[in-house]
Amino acid sequence: MKEFKPFKEGKVREIYDNGDSLIMVATDRISAFDHILKNKITEKGAILTQMSRFWFDFTKDIVPNHMISVDTADMPEFFGQNQFYGSSMMCRKLKMLPIECIVRGYITGSGWESYKKDGTVCGIRLPEGLAESEKLPEPIYTPSTKAEIGLHDENISYEKSVEVLEKSYPGKGEQYASQIRDCTIALYKKCAEYALRRGIIIADTKFEFGLDDNGAIVLGDEMLTPDSSRFWPSEGYEAGKPQPSFDKQFVRDWLKANPDNDLLLPEDVVIKTVDKYKEAYEMLVGEPFAVK
Secondary structure: OOOOOOOEEOOOEEEEEOOOEEEEEEOOEEEEOOEEEEEEOOOHHHHHHHHHHHHHHHHOOOOOEOEEEOOHHHOOHHHHOHHHOOOEEEEEOOEEOOEEEEEEEEOOHHHHHHHHHHOEEOOEEOOOOOOOOOEEEEEEEOOEEOOOOOOOOOEOOHHHHHHHHHHHOOOOHHHHHHHHHHHHHHHHHHHHHHHHHOOEEEEEEEEEEEEOOOOOEEEEOOOOOOOOEEEEEOOOOOOOOOOOOOOOHHHHHHHHHOOOOOOOOOHHHHHHHHHHHHHHHHHHHOOOOOOO
């Protein structure tokens, strides 16, 4: 059996070269505030992969995506090992664009803190009198740069995103910047409307895009998982306060309340976290969590 080693490791994902494709494995690691925590969250990787699979299928009419298969039977024998089952996705190779595409439909988190100071979020002026967690009149696009592990992403303006892309792709900066902005908003609107019918508010999320061999924009990385999004229950939602969440905001809140944490979560927080991930999956997909 041929052995594979990841050629790239992120905070949560490991990426393997499979010749004309990639195999992206979502591990059970969890990160918060740009640090990898010491705990493993059992089944988390499989939940993330299967949730991305669902959304990629759901949105392929808007923009093509990189997913080929999540069935390890379609992958080299090495990925038939138990630790890869359910958490692996075979993907098209893309040239990833150096922009994280963030969309905010509600005002919360760092956006709320910024708004309280000067009425703006990432330089975008918003209407006066908004309350914490309130739905915005229209979703806003707030791109950022991609930082290395341990460093913070930098929020940038749309105009700056054009400059960043122009440096890498002379003559294409404006085209690519506008395409990924428009795709980001379209994806968010379709998915947020669907999720709300299933009882979940998608407060904000991020997408990443790349170019295929023909220079076409393709959606990559993960999609609308609890690691990349804020999910709130619609039941009991009320603007003017923080919201309970299905995502890793639960972990962030515990870490902030316990600053001497040494990046280690107590067992009850680990259990509650995976339960929240499963609950979100089951509400969105409409069936109990199981590997497809």
